[in-house]
Amino acid sequence: MESPRPLDTVRYIEEQKAVKLINQRKLPETFEYFTAKTVEDVAYAIKNMIVRGAPAIGITAAYGMKLFADTYKGKDFEHDARRALELLKRTRPTGKNLFRALNHIEKAIDKGPEAVIKAADEVVEKEKEYERRIADRSLKFVEMISEKLGKKEITFHTHCNAGRLATYGLFGTATAPIYVAHRNGYRVRAIVDETRPVLQGARLTARELSVAGIDTTVIPDTAIGLALMKGLSDVVVVGADRVCKDRSVTNKIGTYVLATLAKRHNVPFVVVAPTSTFDECTFDNPPPIEERDEREVRYIRDVKIVPDGARVLNYAFDITPAELINYVISEKGIHEVNPI
Ligand code: MRU
Numbered sequence: 001m002e003s004p005r006p007l008d009t010v011r012y013i014e015e016q017k018a019v020k021l022i023n024q025r026k027l028p029e030t031f032e033y034f035t036a037k038t039v040e041d042v043a044y045a046i047k048n049m050i051v052r053g054a055p056a057i058g059i060t061a062a063y064g065m066k067l068f069a070d071t072y073k074g075k076d077f078e079h080d081a082r083r084a085l086e087l088l089k090r091t092r093p094t095g096k097n098l099f100r101a102l103n104h105i106e107k108a109i110d111k112g113p114e115a116v117i118k119a120a121d122e123v124v125e126k127e128k129e130y131e132r133r134i135a136d137r138s139l140k141f142v143e144m145i146s147e148k149l150g151k152k153e154i155t156f157h158t159h160c161n162a163g164r165l166a167t168y169g170l171f172g173t174a175t176a177p178i179y180v181a182h183r184n185g186y187r188v189r190a191i192v193d194e195t196r197p198v199l200q201g202a203r204l205t206a207r208e209l210s211v212a213g214i215d216t217t218v219i220p221d222t223a224i225g226l227a228l229m230k231g232l233s234d235v236v237v238v239g240a241d242r243v244c245k246d247r248s249v250t251n252k253i254g255t256y257v258l259a260t261l262a263k264r265h266n267v268p269f270v271v272v273a274p275t276s277t278f279d280e281c282t283f284d285n286p287p288p289i290e291e292r293d294e295r296e297v298r299y300i301r302d303v304k305i306v307p308d309g310a311r312v313l314n315y316a317f318d319i320t321p322a323e324l325i326n327y328v329i330s331e332k333g334i335h336e337v338n339p340i
Contacts (some may be wrong), residue, residue: 001135001180007169007208009056017071019063021051024165028207031139039068039084046091046098049198053166054241054277055127055173058097062087065105066120069113081109081116086238093288094317095241096279097127128168130274131176133331138176138272139184141334145235145268146186148340153187155234157227157262160195161204161215162239162272173272174237175208177329178328182214189215191233193253195295196221197314205296221254228265236262241287243330247322247337248283249273253270253315259324268340272329283321290316 011020019036025048026032036042042064051060056295068084069077085102092098096337108115137186146152162174169238171179180321182188193199203220209216219227227233236258242250249255249271262269294312298304306312328335 001132001139001171003132003135003170004179007164009165009167009246010051010060010063010168014067017067019045019067019225021045021060021061022165024051024052024204025050027165028203036064037086038071039064042067043069043087043091046088052200053161053163054095054097054239055131055167055274056165057092057095058276059124059168060103060125061091061098062101062120062123064088065102066117067117068190069120072113078110078112082106085109091279092290094290096287100276102317110255117262126170127274127276128170130276130331131167131170131173134272134274135176135180137172137329137331138171139180141270141329142177142181142184142186144334146181149234152185153189153231154181155189155191156181157191157233157236157258157267158205159193159195159201159236159238159255159258161200161206162251163205164239165204165208166239172208172239173274174239175205176272177235177237177270178209178214179212182212190217191227192216192218193224193254193258194218194220195254200252221257224254225261225274226257228261228267231265233262233267236267236269238269238271240271240277240328241317242279242281243271243273243277243328244279244281244283244286246282247325247328247335248281249320249322249325249328250281250287250289250317251320253318256318256320256324259320263324268326269324270327270329271325275330275332278330283319286319289318292316 108119163172
């Protein structure tokens with residue numbers, strides 16, 4: 001599949017020695033960049049979700065180490081680079097790509113700054129290549145699903161943002177089938193869950209897809225059941241923060257609800273992720289689930305909606321067991337989990 005002009009979700013700016021990120025906290029109202037000049041700035045951007053989405057986090061962390069190596073002026077590179085690496089590892093615990101990227105770079109630290117820069121660039125090139133290949137696999141998937149549905153009109157239902165804002169910026173992962181179907185003459189619609197509390201669906205995916213000319217409808221997460229019951233969606237496509245070896249999947253909180261209801265209403269449920277997201281975890285030995293600041297739930301913008309007398313739980317991710325998943329699409333192909 002020919003790549004579109006990439007969205008510059010995350011870029012290394014050689015002349016400025018900086019990592020430039022689309023500031024996703026400001027979307028959809030304001031499109032502005034965040035410029036990270038130090039590895040501490042990069043860690044801040046990941047932790048505070050200026051950049052988010054498993055592949056984009058991995059790429060950003062890799063560029064964080066590149067920035068560190070490229071600007072290093074100290075005396076003990078190996079010691080200081082390990083500290084920088086640990087700082088990045090402590091940002092977000094759930095997505096696999098961060099750790100895969102940093103583990104790859106770690107092996108180069110004792111060889112010096114040039115080797116770290118090379119390893120970081122390798123991480124990014126790999127993620128880019130995976131994204132391209134996922135788009136090719138997605139076209140095969142779209143053809144298959146269209147044949148099963150007996151129509152060239154497909155309504156995709158997605159959750160959170162596993163789009164171009166969550167990757168290097170070509171096709172995204174869960175959005176790849178949507179973009180390739182749209183490009184290949186299918187009549188495409190998208191239903192996007194709002195995705196409380198950070199609203200990645202409403203703020204990011206709805207913006208991304210509607211800017212690309214895709215007919216997009218946002219629903220509150222509470223409407224998922226009724227939407228599926230009414231038959232509004234033909235297929236659910238989501239991304240992943242980890243695909244476990246038993247094919248259970250950790251993804252944005254609410255994915256499990258969506259998968260459970262999709263199964264109940266016979267709507268195929270498909271996970272799209274590069275193998276850089278795959279891990280040795282299982283449903284019984286799951287990855288760590290990040291719990292984020294309670295203020296994300298307690299407040300909407302600056303307005304307090306949960307009284308002080310009540311506690312808040314803010315799990316950022318959940319786990320969907322393999323029995324609820326029909327297919328996993330990676331750059332390697334369409335993996336059948338519970339084929340339809
Ligand atoms: O907390 P976020 O916004 O980083 O969570 C993002 C998701 O859960 C995505 O679905 C996942 O990382 C895949 S992104 C291609």
